[in-house]
Every structure is written in structure tokens, then in C-alpha cells.
Amino acid sequence: MSRKTPSAKSERILDVAEELFALRGYDGVTLRQIANGAGVDVALASYHFGKKIDLFNAVFQRRAVELNESRLSALRACQDSSGKAGPSVEQIIEAFLRPLEIAQETGDKGWTNYLALIAYINNSPYWGKRMMSKLFDKLVLEFIDALRKALPDARDEDLFWCYHNLSGALTLTLAQTGRIDTLSGGSCRSSDFRAAYDHMIPFTAAGFRQVCGGQ
Amino acid sequence: MSRKTPSAKSERILDVAEELFALRGYDGVTLRQIANGAGVDVALASYHFGKKIDLFNAVFQRRAVELNESRLSALRACQDSSGKAGPSVEQIIEAFLRPLEIAQETGDKGWTNYLALIAYINNSPYWGKRMMSKLFDKLVLEFIDALRKALPDARDEDLFWCYHNLSGALTLTLAQTGRIDTLSGGSCRSSDFRAAYDHMIPFTAAGFRQVCGGQ
DNA sequence: CAGCATATTCAACAAGCGTTGAATTATCAA
DNA sequence: TTGATAATTCAACGCTTGTTGAATATGCTG
Numbered sequence: 001m002s003r004k005t006p007s008a009k010s011e012r013i014l015d016v017a018e019e020l021f022a023l024r025g026y027d028g029v030t031l032r033q034i035a036n037g038a039g040v041d042v043a044l045a046s047y048h049f050g051k052k053i054d055l056f057n058a059v060f061q062r063r064a065v066e067l068n069e070s071r072l073s074a075l076r077a078c079q080d081s082s083g084k085a086g087p088s089v090e091q092i093i094e095a096f097l098r099p100l101e102i103a104q105e106t107g108d109k110g111w112t113n114y115l116a117l118i119a120y121i122n123n124s125p126y127w128g129k130r131m132m133s134k135l136f137d138k139l140v141l142e143f144i145d146a147l148r149k150a151l152p153d154a155r156d157e158d159l160f161w162c163y164h165n166l167s168g169a170l171t172l173t174l175a176q177t178g179r180i181d182t183l184s185g186g187s188c189r190s191s192d193f194r195a196a197y198d199h200m201i202p203f204t205a206a207g208f209r210q211v212c213g214g215q
Numbered sequence: 216m217s218r219k220t221p222s223a224k225s226e227r228i229l230d231v232a233e234e235l236f237a238l239r240g241y242d243g244v245t246l247r248q249i250a251n252g253a254g255v256d257v258a259l260a261s262y263h264f265g266k267k268i269d270l271f272n273a274v275f276q277r278r279a280v281e282l283n284e285s286r287l288s289a290l291r292a293c294q295d296s297s298g299k300a301g302p303s304v305e306q307i308i309e310a311f312l313r314p315l316e317i318a319q320e321t322g323d324k325g326w327t328n329y330l331a332l333i334a335y336i337n338n339s340p341y342w343g344k345r346m347m348s349k350l351f352d353k354l355v356l357e358f359i360d361a362l363r364k365a366l367p368d369a370r371d372e373d374l375f376w377c378y379h380n381l382s383g384a385l386t387l388t389l390a391q392t393g394r395i396d397t398l399s400g401g402s403c404r405s406s407d408f409r410a411a412y413d414h415m416i417p418f419t420a421a422g423f424r425q426v427c428g429g430q
Numbered sequence: 431c432a433g434c435a436t437a438t439t440c441a442a443c444a445a446g447c448g449t450t451g452a453a454t455t456a457t458c459a460a
Numbered sequence: 461t462t463g464a465t466a467a468t469t470c471a472a473c474g475c476t477t478g479t480t481g482a483a484t485a486t487g488c489t490g
Contacts, residue, residue, distance in 0.1 A: 007467065009467080023341050024242065025240050025339070025341075027242035030446080031447080032446080041468065042469095043450080043468080043471095044467080044468060047468075048467090052449090116340060119338060120338070120339070122394070123334060124240070125390055125392050126240075129392055129396075133398075137398060141398070156399070157399070158414065160395060160399035160402065160403045161410065161414035161415075162414065162418055164384070164414075165414070165415055165418050165419070167387060168383040169380040172386055173383065175338045175339070175343070176340055177338065177339065177344055178340070179337070179344050179382075180376075180378075182344060182352070184375035187371060188379070195376065199376035199379075202425050202426050203380050203423075205425070206421040207419060207422045210417050210418060210421030211414055211418050211421075222437070222438095245476080245478085246479090247478090256438065256440075259437080259438060259439075261479060266478080266479080267479090
């Protein structure tokens with residue numbers, strides 16, 4: 001059992017923890033629920049990950065690097081293909097969002113749970129600030145830089161508030177609360193990330209232009 | 216002690232519960248923390264409100280009627296003053312958001328906590344659907360009706376997805392995570408609801424027009 | 431004042447919590 | 461096969477949890 005190939009049971013613990021933390025939050029899940037879902041003894045989670053909070057952090061970090069890389073390479077791709085003028089607002093937002101959709105389309109339920117966990121953390125006054133910044137600020141600031149170039153007349157403050165709006169729309173989407181299903185009488189589905197982004201991209205791009213002074 | 220005038224201690228329990236639930240979520244708060252914060256015995260919360268979940272519901276419902284009334288009257292006001300053409304998209308969104316700002320400007324910290332609690336619930340896959348619908352769907356559908364009239368070419372599906380984006384931006388604002396403070400290096404502040412809405416209104420109005428086919 | 435209902439505290443419960451040390455099983459190199 | 465190391469389970473701990481029934485305090489009514 002090498003260090004680089006974690007045991008199957010340790011991965012199952014992460015998978016179940018991911019799903020339950022995303023649904024009920026950190027305090028709403030017990031180690032026994034996780035162990036039970038993973039079909040292992042309760043002590044095994046502590047053996048592999050330490051304290052409960054360490055398991056929480058392990059779940060949060062597990063997919064972060066891969067996620068950041070896929071979004072960053074989407075940004076680089078649209079920057080490379082857009083020549084000297086640089087990518088448009090739509091292209092940048094597309095690069096920001098579409099990788100999240102791909103993650104879902106692989107059929108890997110784990111990614112969906114992970115994104116819901118990010119939504120939980122990002123929207124939490126208690127966890128949000130301290131946990132999101134460390135792993136995601138670098139990437140986010142890179143996207144904001146790109147947007148600044150696409151919107152040369154923008155004031156920085158406006159740019160950040162616009163990003164805040166985008167981030168909020170995205171967060172509620174990732175949370176998959178099912179609220180829009182009820183509200184729309186079934187014509188929209190929370191699980192349909194593609195439809196969400198198909199609307200979110202032109203919506204937020206128009207918002208950026210309106211507030212940040214594109215023509 | 217009449218039924219209509221709840222005791223001061225019972226109100227303090229609600230106030231503290233509101234604050235702690237908003238910060239840590241339902242499972243992250245114990246009845247002893249609430250009782251301690253309110254300066255009363257643990258058993259008093261059970262005496263007044265029953266089970267923990269009933270206290271949670273009591274907190275959630277306490278300010279809902281007043282909030283709905285203030286937003287609805289803001290909508291009616293802009294409908295009355297806009298003549299036969301009906302209010303613009305901006306006016307409708309303004310009526311949707313500004314009452315939340317007023318609630319904060321009274322200096323009543325309780326309202327800020329309550330709005331953060333709504334953000335927690337609305338973004339939760341576990342609580343969101345079941346709790347938000349009962350209290351807020353009627354009002355939300357009224358606003359969407361108004362938007363439909365202001366955007367006569369809109370497809371219903373597009374309208375709901377646009378509302379979803381607005382709701383997400385609002386939810387993250389109400390949560391007050393402080394993330395934008397860090398991200399912007401201090402030039403934006405989570406606590407500044409007015410600045411948030413000053414940006415959110417033109418941002419989302421432009422999004423609605425873009426997606427829902429205004430000229 | 432007495433009487434009574436309400437409000438509040440006190441004391442305790444059974445259940446479940448995270449955590450840990452020791453015992454057991456699995457894995458793999460020698 | 462043997463021995464060593466990692467993985468896993470077992471069993472238990474001290475503590476906290478939500479809840480409840482009884483005891484006490486409070487405030488109103490007559």
C-alpha cells in the first residue's frame with residue numbers, strides 16, 4: 001500500500017463525506033453516518049484523516065487542484081485563440097463556467113456533490129471567507145484580470161461587485177436546491193447545469209457591460 | 216401576560232437563535248449556546264417553542280410577513296406610479312431589493328441576521344426547497360409576473376432562469392460572507408448593502424433584457 | 431391579601447457525539 | 461513462510477446533546 005495510492009476504503013470515506021457534507025453541512029453530519037455510508041468502522045475515518053475538521057478539509061481540497069487547472073486552461077485557451085484584442089466578456093465567463101458543466105457531464109456524481117459543497121462553503125459566513133480564499137482567490141483574480149482587459153473603462157470597484165453577482169448566481173446553481181424546479185412549475189431543472197450556464201453567460205455578460213461601461 | 220405580547224426573554228431567545236443559526240446553520244448551534252446568549256435556562260427555549268426544529272421555524276417565520284408586506288408594497292407603489300405601461304425592469308428589481316436595504320439601515324442588527332438566515336436556508340439543498348416555497352413563492356411569483364409584463368417577448372423558461380440569477384446574487388449578498396472584502400482588497404464591503412444593490416440593479420436588469428429579449 | 435396561571439429554573443435522563451488505545455486482519459517484501 | 465508494516469475493527473471513554481417532569485418564581489385577578 002503505497003502512499004500515493006490511497007486505499008479504496010479511504011476514497012469511499014471521502015466520497016460519502018463529500019455527499020453528506022454538501023447536503024447537510026459540516027455540523028449536520030456525524031462520523032458514524034459517514035462510516036456507515038462507506039461501509040467501514042467509525043474509527044477508520046480518524047485513522048486516515050485525523051479529526052473531523054481535517055476530514056472536512058481533505059474533502060474540500062481533494063478536487064480543488066484539478067478544478068482550478070481545468071478552469072485556468074479554459075481561460076488560457078480562449079486567450080490564445082482571441083489574438084491581440086483579447087477574449088470578449090462572454091468568452092471569459094464561458095471559460096469560467098463551462099468546465100463546471102463538463103465535470104457534471106462525465107456522469108461522476110462525486111463532482112456534482114463536490115460543487116454543491118463549494119456552494120455550501122462559499123455561502124457560509126462562518127466557513128466562506130477562510131476556506132475559499134486560500135484555494136480559489138488566485139484563479140478568480142486571474143479571471144478578473146482578464147475581465148478588466150476586456151472592459152478597459154471599468155472601475156475596479158464595479159468590476160468586483162459584478163464578479164460578486166456572477167459568483168452568487170453560480171453558487172446558487174451549484175447548490176442544486178431544487179427551488180427553481182418548484183418555482184417554474186417544472187420547466188426549469190436545478191440539475192440541468194447546461195441550461196443554467198446557457199442563461200447565465202449572456203445574463204452576466206450583459207450585466208458586466210452595463211455596469212462596467214462597455215459600449 | 217397576554218398571548219399577543221410575548222415575554223422579553225422569549226424574544227431574546229429568538230434574537231440569539233436568529234444570529235447563531237445564520238452564522239453556523241441549524242446543526243451548528245446548540246440550545247445551550249442560544250440559552251446562554253439569551254441569559255436564560257436551556258429549558259426555556261423548549262417551553263416556549265417546543266423542539267429545536269420548531270424554534271428554527273419560529274425564527275424563520277417571525278419576520279417573514281413584515282418582509283413580504285414591505286416588498287409587495289414597494290412593488291405596488293412602482294406599479295401605481297408607472298401608469299398604463301407598467302414599471303420598467305429596473306423599477307421592478309428595485310422594488311424587489313431596496314426594502315432589504317431599508318431593513319438594514321434602521322440599524323436593527325436583527326434584520327441583518329434574519330436576512331443572513333434566509334441566505335443560509337435558500338442556498339441549502341436540505342432546507343431550501345421545503346422552507347422557502349411556503350413563505351416566499353407567492354411574493355416571488357408576483358414579481359415574476361410584473362417582469363413578464365415588462366418583457367412581453369420573454370419565454371417563461373428564460374424568465375425563471377433570469378430570476379434564478381438574480382436570486383443567487385441576492386442570496387450571496389445577504390449571506391455577508393466577507394469574501395468580496397478580501398477579494399477586492401477592501402474596496403468593496405459585504406456589509407454595504409446599498410453599494411451591493413446599486414450594482415445589482417443595473418447588472419441584473421441588463422441581464423433580463425439581454426436574455427428575455429427587450430430591445 | 432389569596433389564588434392561579436404563566437414563566438422560569440433545576441436536575442436529570444438516555445442517546446449520540448468525536449476520539450483513542452488496543453486488538454485484529456490484510457498486504458507484501460524478503 | 462515469516463516478519464514487518466499498514467489497514468481496519470473493536471471496545472470503550474468522557475462529554476455534550478435535546479428533551480422532560482418536577483420545583484420554584486413571577487405577575488395578574490379578584
